[in-house]
Amino acid sequence: MLLLCCLALFPLPVILLGQDYLLTLGTRILIYGLAAASLDLILGYGGMVSLGHAAFLGVGGYTVGILAFCGYEGRDLLSWPLALPGTENGLLVWPLAVALAMGFAALTGAVSLRTRGMHFIMITLAFAQMVYFFFSSLDSYGGSDGISLYGRNHLPLLDTGSDLQFYYLCLFCLGIFLGGGHRLVRSRFGRILQGCRQNELRLQVMGVATFRHRLLAYVLAGGAAGLAGVLLANQGEFVGPGMIHWTRSGEILVMVLLGGMGTLVGPVLGAATLLTLEEYLAMYTEHWMVFLGPFLILVVLFGRQGIYGMFHRSR
Amino acid sequence: MAGRVSMECSTGHGEVVESPVLEVTGLCKAYGGLTVCDRVDLQLLPGELHALIGPNGAGKTTLLNLISGLLTPDSGRIRFLGRDITSQPLHHPDRQGMARSFQITSVFPGFTVQENIALAVQVRAGNSFSFWRNTAADPDLQEPATEIMERIGLAARRGVRAADLSHGEQRQLEIAMALALRPRLLLLDEPMAGLGPGGTRKLTDLIETLKGEMTIFLVEHDMDAVFSLADRISVLVQGTVAACGDPASIRRDTRVREAYLGGTERAAAD
Numbered sequence: 001m002l003l004l005c006c007l008a009l010f011p012l013p014v015i016l017l018g019q020d021y022l023l024t025l026g027t028r029i030l031i032y033g034l035a036a037a038s039l040d041l042i043l044g045y046g047g048m049v050s051l052g053h054a055a056f057l058g059v060g061g062y063t064v065g066i067l068a069f070c071g072y073e074g075r076d077l078l079s080w081p082l083a084l085p086g087t088e089n090g091l092l093v094w095p096l097a098v099a100l101a102m103g104f105a106a107l108t109g110a111v112s113l114r115t116r117g118m119h120f121i122m123i124t125l126a127f128a129q130m131v132y133f134f135f136s137s138l139d140s141y142g143g144s145d146g147i148s149l150y151g152r153n154h155l156p157l158l159d160t161g162s163d164l165q166f167y168y169l170c171l172f173c174l175g176i177f178l179g180g181g182h183r184l185v186r187s188r189f190g191r192i193l194q195g196c197r198q199n200e201l202r203l204q205v206m207g208v209a210t211f212r213h214r215l216l217a218y219v220l221a222g223g224a225a226g227l228a229g230v231l232l233a234n235q236g237e238f239v240g241p242g243m244i245h246w247t248r249s250g251e252i253l254v255m256v257l258l259g260g261m262g263t264l265v266g267p268v269l270g271a272a273t274l275l276t277l278e279e280y281l282a283m284y285t286e287h288w289m290v291f292l293g294p295f296l297i298l299v300v301l302f303g304r305q306g307i308y309g310m311f312h313r314s315r
Numbered sequence: 316m317a318g319r320v321s322m323e324c325s326t327g328h329g330e331v332v333e334s335p336v337l338e339v340t341g342l343c344k345a346y347g348g349l350t351v352c353d354r355v356d357l358q359l360l361p362g363e364l365h366a367l368i369g370p371n372g373a374g375k376t377t378l379l380n381l382i383s384g385l386l387t388p389d390s391g392r393i394r395f396l397g398r399d400i401t402s403q404p405l406h407h408p409d410r411q412g413m414a415r416s417f418q419i420t421s422v423f424p425g426f427t428v429q430e431n432i433a434l435a436v437q438v439r440a441g442n443s444f445s446f447w448r449n450t451a452a453d454p455d456l457q458e459p460a461t462e463i464m465e466r467i468g469l470a471a472r473r474g475v476r477a478a479d480l481s482h483g484e485q486r487q488l489e490i491a492m493a494l495a496l497r498p499r500l501l502l503l504d505e506p507m508a509g510l511g512p513g514g515t516r517k518l519t520d521l522i523e524t525l526k527g528e529m530t531i532f533l534v535e536h537d538m539d540a541v542f543s544l545a546d547r548i549s550v551l552v553q554g555t556v557a558a559c560g561d562p563a564s565i566r567r568d569t570r571v572r573e574a575y576l577g578g579t580e581r582a583a584a585d
Contacts, residue, residue, distance in 0.1 A: 188445040188456075191434050198423040205383060205415060206438045206496060209406040213443065 003265055004175055011164055023163050024235075025279055029272045030170040031231045034177055036255035036267030038224035043253075044262030045185050046217045047197030048113070051121045052128030053252050055108075056101045056222045058244030060229025062135055063097035065147040065239035072150060090153035090160070094230050101226020102219045104131075109218035113211060128249055136241040146240025153234055160234065170231050174268065177224050181264045184220075193217050258299055260306030269307045333361050334397065336500050336530045337382065342391030344374075344381060351377045352388070353554040359500065364522075364531040366541045369551035375534045376418060378551065379504050382532075383415045396499065414498035418505040418534075420485045424478035428469050428488055431477055432460040435495035459495065467491040467521065483514040490521070500530045507537045515540060542566070 007030065014022045035057060042048040070077045070086025077084040087093060112123040136144045152160040159165050184190050192213045195203045203210050233239045242248070251274065259270025277295070281288030303309045337359040344352035351374040359365050369375050380386040382393060384405045393401045398409045423431050433456045437443060440455065450456055464470040467487050472480065477488060486506060493501055506522070507515045519540045525531060526544070535541050541548065541562075548565045550558040558571045565571055 183447050183449070186449045186451065187447055188437050188443045188450055188453075190446075191430070191437060191450050192443045194425070195423055195434055198425050199421055202417075202421045202423070202492075203438070204405045205385065206435060206492075207406050207410060208438055208443065216444075 003268060004171070004178070007171055007174075008168075011167055015164070020163065023167055025275060027163070027167045027170050027235050028232075029268075029275050030167070030174050031228050031235060032252065032255060032271040032275060033268035034170070034174045034231070035225050035228035036252050036259065036271050037174070037177060037181065037264050038221040038228065039252050040256050040261055040264055040267045041181055041184075041224075042214075042217050042221045043256055044264075045190065045197065046193045046214055048214065048218065049117075049121050049253075050124040051246065051249050051253065052108075052124035052126075053221075053225055054244050054246070054248035055124075055128035055131040056105065056225035057229035057232060057248065058128075058131050058135060058239075058241070059101045059104050060097040060226035061233035061239040061243055062141075062147075062229075063100055063226075064093055064153060064230050064233040065149065066141050067093050067096075068149050068153070069141060069147050088151070088153050090155040093153050094227070097230045098223045098226045101229065102223040104226075105219045105222025106215070109215050109222070113214050113218060125246055125249070128244060128246055132241050132244040132246070135244060142240070144241055146238060146242070149233070149237040149239075152237065153230075166235065170235070173227060173231065177227075178264055178268070185264070189213065189216075254296065258296060258306050260303070260308030263305060263308045266306050266308030269311070273307060335359055335394075336361050336396060337532070338392075338394040339378075339382065340392045340394075342378070342381060342393065343389045344377060344386060345389055351554050352381060355391070355551075355554070355556055357549060357556065357559075359530050359532055361530055362527050363546040364526050364533060364544055366533045366535060366545035366548045367551055368535065368538070368541055368548060369557075373551040374554040375551055376504060377554075379415065379502055379532075379534055383413065383502055384410060412499040413502065414493040414496040414500070415502035416489045416493045416504055416506055418508055420482070420489050422477045422485060422488050422492065425476065427474050427476055428464065428480070428484075428491075429457070429460055429473040431488055432463055432491050432495050433457060435492040436460050436463075439496045463491050463495050467494070468517075483510055483517075486510060486514070486518065487521075490518075494525075498529055500532065501525070503531065503533045503535070505534055505536060507535055507540055519544060 007026075010026050011023055014020070014026070035053065039050065039053045042050060067077065067086045068088050071088050073086070075086070077086055108124070108127045112120055112127065115123055135141070141147055152166065154160065158169065160169065185194065192203065192208060192210070196210050196214055200210050229243065232243060255270035255274050256267045257270070258273055259268065260266030274292075277292055278288060281291055299306055305312070335358040337357070339355055339357040342352055342355040343350070355378060367375055367378070377386065381388050384400070384403065387402055391401070392399060395409065395413060400407065400409050403409055423434065426434065433450060436456050436459045437450065461470070464473055467490065469484065469487055469491060472484060477485065480488060490503070490506060503522070506518055510518060515537055522531065522533070522544055533541070533544065545562055547559065547561055549556050550565065550571050558565060558568045560568070
């Protein structure tokens with residue numbers, strides 16, 4: 001709650017000081033925060049260490065990109081069995097993107113959730129790389145260069161072109177997810193999900209069909225990450241295979257670990273820390289990762305629940 | 316297996332009227348060339364406490380895993396409450412009403428005592444696809460959980476994480492979670508394992524209070540507990556039921572003493 005208030009007030013000093021680029025950073029933090037929090041739902045609560053979370057970003061982002069691209073070119077996405085023109089209408093594109101991400105999560109989850117531990121990590125990674133190479137080789141849609149958008153999707157009552165309004169739109173999405181997630185992990189479903197992480201066998205012996213619960217959590221997380229992909233595509237007005245690369249999945253994973261897994265809010269702090277450090281350290285040296293590494297090790301060693309844990313204890 | 320004796324298992328009262336809660340017939344399980352379960356027949360009658368004893372490696376836990384569905388038998392039948400559950404998956408509705416505890420404590424270490432039991436109550440209630448309501452404020456879950464904690468004697472420890480409980484308390488929690496499922500048949504896999512004499516006595520008293528409420532199948536090494544609790548005892552030796560009967564007849568059975576008690580007079584002494 002405190003975090004959301006801080007984030008809501010963040011644009012004020014930024015605008016007063018005239019540092020508009022900080023608003024862009026803030027928006028990126030919100031979007032990556034959403035992606036990281038969605039990963040935390042399956043990782044921190046469900047015990048599913050996915051190294052392919054960026055695939056959902058990609059599915060969401062490319063839905064926006066491809067539909068917009070078709071819109072500019074004036075050609076149909078599909079001509080058979082029914083003609084589907086491209087569109088920049090957010091009310092159509094966004095739900096479709098989230099639905100596609102969830103569908104992708106359902107398909108890949110149905111396969112990968114049958115594995116455990118290291119195998120699960122590798123299989124999610126493999127699926128994400130498949131998506132990466134699929135979009136990289138999709139030459140009619142930019143191939144490895146990606147697609148540049150001419151503008152953001154249109155939404156009623158909102159001027160999405162305004163960075164400030166877009167910031168609050170992202171904040172709204174993040175707030176909804178954190179609020180819903182907060183309820184979810186305390187609900188009956190959430191209890192089962194956490195039970196799966198701690199002792200899945202016991203749940204199974206008690207008669208719980210744990211697979212269904214884990215799959216549903218995976219699909220929900222995939223949908224939220226898909227939405228993050230939609231927002232990311234709109235924010236940068238660009239989609240490219242880079243947003244699906246496995247290093248991106250790794251970054252999201254680092255945000256979760258850094259911020260504190262199993263806390264939902266922590267990963268948002270993790271995203272803020274990582275992106276801010278990236279922004280400022282990159283000013284001094286292009287080898288900013290050299291400084292980030294030791295910092296990450298310290299946090300993981302000494303803060304059992306990451307940044308969130310330190311913050312929580314000191315209060 | 317020429318020397319295998321077919322054994323008629325008496326209830327000690329001379330008549331078998333009620334249909335069994337669990338009926339195992341001709342159950343076999345082998346790992347490669349090693350037969351761990353060899354044509355096991357077993358009947359558990361309503362309300363009885365049936366103990367299973369046998370030397371290490373006799374296949375007791377394997378039999379329990381076959382009954383509870385963790386393993387699938389190579390051949391044979393398992394009927395529970397009149398329904399064939401031999402190859403039904405763990406979450407099949409026909410298995411509802413059967414609960415088990417584990418030899419090696421198997422609880423949810425990150426949850427508190429109350430949360431552990433409330434989760435079991437929730438599983439028993441059936442519907443876990445509920446996404447909004449806070450379980451901690453749900454009287455349908457917390458009231459039965461509180462009741463069970465008081466009965467088991469864990470009420471004072473309700474807020475403690477399972478990982479921070481003593482070994483004895485974890486054993487209690489293990490049974491509490493099985494009870495929360497309100498089973499018709501309770502399978503207990505060496506509940507006394509690793510307990511001191513005081514803990515064993517406490518747990519024996521607890522199981523004594525459960526007798527009659529449900530059918531209990533008790534796998535246990537502690538002979539004092541077994542002989543004081545059991546209505547009937549089956550002896551498993553090398554995967555086969557070597558003897559079955561009331562405690563007095565098992566004590567007298569010479570084959571049992573040879574195979575299992577190793578000729579010691581311990582069982583006969585008390």
